[in-house]
Amino acid sequence: MTSDNPFDDASTARAVIDEHGTLTRWSEGARRLLGHAPSEVVGRPAAELLAPVPANTAGTPRPPDPGERRWYGTVGLRHRDGRTVTAWVLAHLRPAQDGTPGSWLVASPLEDTSPAPGDEALAHAALVQSPCASMVFDERLRLRGVNHAMADLVDLPAARIIGLRPTDFDGRAQGSELEAVMRRVLATGERREIETFLRAADQTRAHAWLLRVAPLTDAAGRPCGVCFTAHDFTEHVRARERLQLVNEASVRIGSTLDVTRTAQELAEVCVPALADFVSVDLLEAADHGAEAAGPPTAPVALRRAAHHSVTPGAPEAVARLGEVETYPKTSPQAASLLAGRSVVAGAQSDSVAEWLAWDERRFRRIAEHGVHATMSVPLQARGTTLGVVVFTRFRQPESFSADDVLLAEEVTARAAVCIDNARRYSRERETALALQRSLLPRSLPQTAAVEAASRYLPAARAGVGGDWFDVIPLSGMRVAMVVGDVVGHGIQASATMGRLRTAVRTLADIDLAPDELLTHLDDLVVRLSQEAGGEGSPGEVGASCLYAVYDPVSRRCTLARAGHPAPVLVPPGGTPRRVEMPAGPALGVGGLPFESAELAVAEGSVLAFYTDGLIECGDRDVETGHRALAEALAATPPNRALPRSPGTAPATGSAAYGSLDEVCDRVLRALLPPGGAADDVALLLARTCGLPASQVATWDIPADPALVGPIRKQVVEQLARWGLSETSFTAELVVSELVTNAIRYGARPIRLRLIHDATTLICEVSDTSHTAPHLRRAKTFDEGGRGLLLVAQLTQRWGSRHTADGKTIWAELGLLDED
Incomplete structure (x- = not known):
């Protein structure tokens, strides 16, 4: 024993062997075992100390395999006086450190390892004082031993419960269940593990417990009792629940690009896992998709976007959905927003009491439902404050812990990004819709050639796109009808659509034939693609278009298309059919010719022009979509109509025009799913008139x-x-x-x-x-x-x-x- 290491009493022989098999260290215990002084063996090969193991030695293991990091066994060693010493050796390969090579640490115990007279007392003290709560029952399930930790859990004196059965000192159902498990363990000899939630006598809330029941056997191997241990793994369960909540939040929150729906998903995910009632309040700017003008200032006006409760109907809610409430500086909501961090408060705290005194209605609601703890977490994403989430507890007796705060902040941060994405999408969508409304015709002109009706519906998820339609009066009582589709969605697609629509009107004004007009339009799209490209790479501007000119004097229609679906012709009293005409390349390909087709159109016929979003909706193939369109056009118009979308012509004029309006509604109902189409849809119906x-x-x-x-x-x-x-x-x-x-x-x-x-x-x-x-x-x-x-x-x-x-x-x- 040394002053530096009082536990190094030379009771163990230790030696260090380097990667070359040379002894580099030799302990005092090694000298005692073999008699060699350090100066006599350090620097010499360790193999010189090996000797043959006596023939009667049992348990000699195999030599170590290459790459093995640990080895143990009985070996023969040469003593300084020439005799052979048999020793059990344990060797560990120690990894290299600080650039030095690895080495083997070899150790062998020197003292007798048979039980000492005091070992039984030491083992008994270990059982009694172990932090692991334990009980020992005999074969008749009578308690024979209990340690201090278990006595504290059951809150009974250990000496007084010896001899009792589990049901004697725990009259709950768990006592009977535990006895049943113990009987099975005694009968089968197999250990059992049980995970359960129980509230110990000294605890205010139920904890998660891992109960282990193991059989005890006598010298003959017969079951003579059971050992029961209880392990509190509440923190592990809570960590698992937190991880599960975070994972569920990442899956469930943000399923749509709708601000209100995303806020509702946040509230639903956190109830009851984190709180009994959760409310999500957004600043006015965030609720309408705009950027916040600056940091919030008290008092704060917040609009209730969502709330959810463990109680059906959320009777705890003071504000109704969509209602704006003003919160003073002393409220947890305002305090959290002003500080930019989470605020945990009890219902009886001074600041909350001051706020509740100012709001009597809220005070009564809190007292009625027994709210005792709140946690306000600001909704922040990309440096912008969007609102605040308030977590409330009234059924769960515990207040919010530091771990609860971290969990709420993690979930809220994820939800804030989703809400911000939805807010930005809503703002871009509204901007694109406003642009779309300004670019599409507000109403269709009344001409002597045709009566027309139209619909435009933006995509349900992707937003507005580049679909457009137009009716352009031409000279000689003629009329041009056009429908087109720009590739992509969003503001860029709407802007490109506006340029193409303007170009079509300009080219139509100089009375170009349909095939010539599409040729000029193709040149424009090619130039737009070149402008959209960067660093020598081409852009991705593309479009399709169909252009038709109808002459009411000759009752003939000339059409040409550029990669666009052919129109459907419905003769008076006849069967709808697709117009046979050359397909033509899509706009933007460049250099390929367009061809026109001319057909006679009987007076009173209906021409249906549309974009591919109408017939290629969902899993339906194109041919099925065409058949559904023909059936909808052939059916009798219903009496009711759908709400009109941006760009729709007003239902004015003759009764025939009104019937076309109803046909538009019927076509959309028949071909589009209830939740809206995946792509935007433009539909233009024109009933031809003839000039006598x-x-x-x-x-x-x-x-x-x-x-x-x-x-x-x-x-x-x-x-x-x-x-x-x-x-x-x-x-x-x-x-x-x-x-x-x-x-x-x-x-x-x-x-x-x-x-x-x-x-x-x-x-x-x-x-x-x-x-x-x-x-x-x-x-x-x-x-x-x-x-x-x-x-x-x-x-x-x-x-x-x-x-x-x-x-x-x-x-x-x-x-x-x-x-």
Whole structure:
């Protein structure tokens, strides 16, 4: 024994052998065992000390395997006086440290290990004083031994309960259950483990216990009793419950991008695992998706977003869902928000009492339900304070512990990120919806060519996208109908949609044919893709589009599409069918041609234009979607209608227009799931109208200026037959100018056509020249150049369009009296 280590009494022989098998250390115990001094063996090979084991030695183990880290066995060692010493040796491989190689520590006990006279007393003291609560029962389940820890648990004097059975000192059901387990252990000889929740005599709440019942046997191996031990593993159970709650929170919270639903999920996850009642209150800015203007200041206005209780109906709630409450500085909610940390308070604390005195209604509610503890945790994410979560206990008797605070903060932090994501999504969605509303037509124009109705529904989850539709009046009573879909969702897709819709209107205004219009639109999408790219990589702007032009005079429709679903035609009293037409490449591919198709459309037919979100909804394939669309279009319209979405035309006009509105609703109900579509949907229905031949007059014009006068006379007579004599003077001047220009600058044959409906008179002059006229301002002494300027002054609008055979100059005159 040394002063440095009083326990090193040389009762153990120790030696250290390096990686080369050389002895590096030799203890006093080793000298006592073999007689060698350290100076005689240190630095020499350890193998020199080995000697053969006597033949009668039992239990000699195998030599150590390569890579083995521990070895033990009986070995023969050479004593300094030449005799062989038999010793049991334990060797450990010690890992390298601080760059030094590993070494083996070899140890062998020197003293006799047989039981000493005092060992029995020591073992008895260990049983009695062990911190592990233990009892010993005999074969008749009578208590024969109990240690101090168990006596404290049952709160009975140990000496007084000796001889009793478990049911004698524990009259609860657990006593009978424990006896039944002990009988099975005695009968089978197999140990049993039980996990249960029990409240010990000296505890205020139930703890989690691991009960072990093991058989005791005599020298012959027969069961002679049982040993019962109790281990309190409440902290392990609580840690497991906390981990389970955190895991459940990560799974259940944030299932949607809805702020209110996310807040409700937070409240439901924490009840009853963490509290009996949980409320989630959001600052006004966070509740509406906006950024907070700055840190909260007292008093704080909070809107109740969600709450949940162990009691059905949450009678403990003072604020109703959606209600705004103002909290003073002394309230736990405001104190938590102002401090930026969790605040735990009892119902009887001074600050809470001051607050409750200010709010009598809340005071009565707390007293009625026995609320005794609250914990307020601020909702914070990405440096922004969103609101506060209040955890309340009234059924659980314990106050909130430090571990409860950490758990609440962990769950709340996860939920705050989900709420912030939902808030940001809501803000972006509202912005995109506002942009979408501004870009889609507020109402569809009333034309003589078609009656139209439309619907636009944003995606249920992905948000608004790039779907759009439009109805564009053209010259000659014609009308253009367009529907398109930009790839992607969000503000970027809506902005791209707005640019394409504007481009389509501009190209339609110069009366391009459908295939030519799509070619120009394709060039625009290619440029947008190049602008969207970065660092030499191409962008990902893409779109599909369908463009159709219907002429009510000829009752023919010309269509072209760019990677878009073909429209469905429903003839009057007929079966819906898809229009056969070339598919065409999607916009943005570039360089590939588009083809037009032309078909005759009977008056009263319905053309259905739509985006792929309508027919490709859910697990339904495209063909099934087309069949469902055809069935919905063929069915009789119902009497009720769905709420109208952004961009929907108002239900005004004729009864036929109203029926189209009902058809739109029926189609959406039939094809879309109750929760909304995964992609945004645009639907445009147009019922065609025909212009009677009696409202059209046509003349072939000889290329002789002298015949302009007779033509003017025929026009006046035709207007008189139509009952439009009031417009004769203006129409006569316009016809004279247009016909004279065609004779002077155009090419034969020349044709004049008058078209009218209830509101408009159209004058059209066609020739085979492709040279378009230009409006110019004549100088003072010019003899000409004032014709088209005069036409522009006398008409509502005028223009020219190219045809396959040349061009047509047209002008529109209003027939309604202006106020």
